[in-house]
Amino acid sequence: MSKKKEWFGEWFDSPYYHILYKDRDNLEASTFIDNICNYLGFSKTDKILDLACGKGRHAIYLNKKGFDVTGIDLSEKNIKYASQFSNAKLSFYIHDMREVFAYNQFDYVLNAFTSFGYFDSAEEHKLAIIAAAKALKPGGALIIDFLNTYRVVNHLVPAEAKKVDGILFNITKEISDDGYIIKQIVFNHQGDEYCYREKVKAISRVEFLDFFGQAGLSCKALLGDYDLNAYRKEVSDRMIFVVEK
Known part of the structure; x- marks a missing residue:
């Protein structure tokens, strides 16, 4: 008997998901990537993991900027679509972020556009953070772009x-x-x-910080929008965490 898909597996594999969100701003996405690359000083020798990459929008753009990028996502249809853009420095795999993908391989792990908070328990969210931490090289950074829960x-x-x-x-x-x-x-x-x-868990700033601590990560910055202004809980659009291993 096959296992029933979790809600995100069913919805993200649906063509209607991509119709509903087709107007997501690619300029906004590229602006965020440009800004975070400059902010953290990405090097062309860096390896980047795009965690829950969807159809590969951020991964493809990073690769066009010259970076070595791996995208992982639970959706078979998303990975099939993204894989048509694969090359020697861009690859995509079907993978559940709750499980370790690699050990000490990546300089940066990026989780963009609220691609987190989907699971049924705090333990599963913690496992996803721990798995991301294990994928990082020592001194590497995890960037989580989440909604501003408070707002x-x-x-x-x-x-x-x-x-x-x-x-x-x-x-x-x-x-x-x-x-x-x-x-x-x-x-x-x-x-x-x-x-x-x-169904997205309204994970608070404090809860995220607890997950990071349990994964051996240290929060270096909390930013509030794609222009990387400082986070202010009453007005910021996003909670963008920069955490280091």
Whole structure:
């Protein structure tokens, strides 16, 4: 009997996920990568792991800048798409971030665009951080780009509708009793009704710092947006952690 897919395996493999989020700003993504490369002083000899790489947007851009990049993601369809861009310094693999991918191989591990917080327990989130830490060389850095939990929880938009490619997505959001941001996505396409769910743990700054400590990592900076301004909990769009091994 096959194991049922976790919500993110099902939703991220769906073509509708990519339709709904097709307007993600590539300029914003490249600006973030440029800024973080300058901020940390990336070298062309550095090896980078793109953790939960999706279709490879960040990995492909990093590779175009001359870096040696490996992208890993749980979605078979995402990796199949990204792999068409593979070359001698760019490779992609299907992999679960809760499991160790490599030991002491990478100068930087990048986890971008809230590609974290998907699991059912704090233990699983801790395992993912520990696995990322083990992939880093001594002195290497993990960059986690997460939503600003404080602002999202305190300014939650409970309902919205978004039309993309002729499909009307009806989206509702709530905070569950166990601290997850639940997004329900309902739509009709070609006469069929669909309902998907996103579930992201509202991990606080303090909880992240605890995970880092347990993984033997030290937080060197907390940034609040893709221009890398300092984090301010009331107004920042993001929590971007820079942590070192």
